[in-house]
Amino acid sequence: MKLKLIPAMLILMLFGFHASAQEALFNAQQIISPEIHENSTVTFRMYAPNASSVEVTGDFLPTEKIETPMGEMDGPGKAKLSKDDKGIWSLTTESLSPELYSYSFIIDGLRATDPNNPFLIRDVASVTNVFLVGEGQAALYRVNDIPHGTVARRWYDSPGLDMDRRITIYTPPGYEKSNEKFPVLYLLHGAGGDEEAWIALGRTAQIMDNMIAQGKVKPMIVVMPNGNVIQDAAPGEGNDGMYKPQFMVPKTMDGTYEANFMDIIKFVESNYQVKADKAHRAIAGLSMGGFHTLHISRYYPNTFDYMGLFSAAIMPREDATGKVYSDFDETLQNQMDNGYKLYWIAIGKTDFLYDANKEFRAKLDGMGMPYEYVESEGGHIWRNWRVYLTQFAPLLFK
Structure with a gap:
């Protein structure tokens, strides 16, 4: 009798467990x-x-x-x-x-x-x-029923860094069927980011699709590189496999990235339909990317007509020993003397980099170097950087 009861009890217990699990799932x-x-x-x-x-x-x-x-x-x-x-x-x-x-x-x-x-x-x-x-600003971040561009992850050869590297590139709607040549915005991420940051956190493709459809932005190619020079790609996407991303990896702000940036430009201008001149090149970046933008545009002073510094990490660094950072005032003067169409600086009022940006603007004022300045609410956050992109992009290639 007992032997016959055990299976029945087990069935009831299992049924109870199953019912409980189903309830939780339901x-x-x-x-x-x-x-x-x-x-x-x-x-x-x-x-x-x-x-x-x-x-x-x-x-x-x-x-x-x-x-x-x-x-x-x-x-x-x-x-x-x-x-x-x-x-x-x-x-x-x-x-x-x-x-x-x-x-x-x-x-x-x-x-x-x-x-x-x-x-x-x-x-x-x-x-x-x-x-x-x-709606409003958020509508720019939505996928709406409009023509869409293409987002590609490409690999380029960087002789200066001795590796193939992954890069994210947005091409505007109709690019594949067009014989037209397009201007290029090089858009740089901040510390801890990679070639996925602007396309994911920054909603770059949605912003560009929507603003191009509205006629507010000229169709352009947007190039989003990986600024971490020891990586060939974002964690999980490269040869080093899956590992925990770090906030700041070695050599990100020691001049190596800036000194080898022309490898990226050469790849883009060899593989895409672009207008390969200063008037049709722009560069912008957030935080560390703003630091890179400042120094790349100064180090190659006749390469870009449009610069955007979003909450730029302008601060003295002990590891900033590369040749890129030498003769700062002289090369900044050369950049000004060569002429450009837009030097755009934006930062939030409570950003921890606010004072550093204020000091940099004072330097530019002392030199008589023209720039446009936008001051927003908030701090060092993606909410600001997405807005800055929507403000900066319409000013390009006019």
Whole structure:
């Protein structure tokens, strides 16, 4: 008799476990998170019946001071979710302004992505969920029903760095069927980024497609290189395989990248339909990329007619010993004397690099070197850099 009961008990136990697992799976699948409402409020939900606390952290919340490898900076704030009797935690925000936002959950102190939101993005080694709210500026970050350009990951030979390297290149709608030659914007990432940063975090393809369709930007090629000269490609995409990305890898700001930048230009001008002259070349970058832009354009003073420094990391560095950084004032003077059409500087009011940029502008003022200056709200964040691209690109190749 007992022998006959054991299988029955096992069946009941297994059924109970299966039912519990199915319930958990069912509950998770029925959750909508984030839910974006018509009034631009957003509800976050997380099924975590056994959790003691659930928080959400993201750039839609007021900032908090956090310690980073570059010193104290503004970071995303946190907000607590409330739990209902079904084990679902939730929070509804105030109405949010149009923007692309990123967020994560913190469950009992452990950071986690939202299992109900499949849209993820990597910034250095952090992976977060993203969502879009509203129209206006956010509409430039959407994929709309308009002609689209092409995004290609190419490999180019860099004799100066003695390796083949991966590069991301955007070509405008209709490029493949056109005999036209196009201008080129070289768009550089910041510390911890790579050739994926601007196309993913910066929404470059969406911005260019939308602004070209609106007639606000001239059709152009956008070249997004990897500024980490010891890498052939982004982590997981190159010969070194899969490894954790670092905020700052060796040799990124020692002059090696700037000195060998012409390898990139030669590849582009040999493989793409471009107008290969100064009047049709622009270069811009954020943070470390702004530092690179400053020095590349100065080191090759008759190469670019358009320069954009987005929150540029203009600061003294002990490893900045390369030839590129010598004769700074003289080469900057040469750049000014050769003439250019636009030297554009933008930074947020609370950016930790604000004072360094102010000092650099004072130097330019003392030289009588013309520039345009944009000062925005906020700090050292992608929200600003995406906006700067939408402001800078319409000024090019007029």
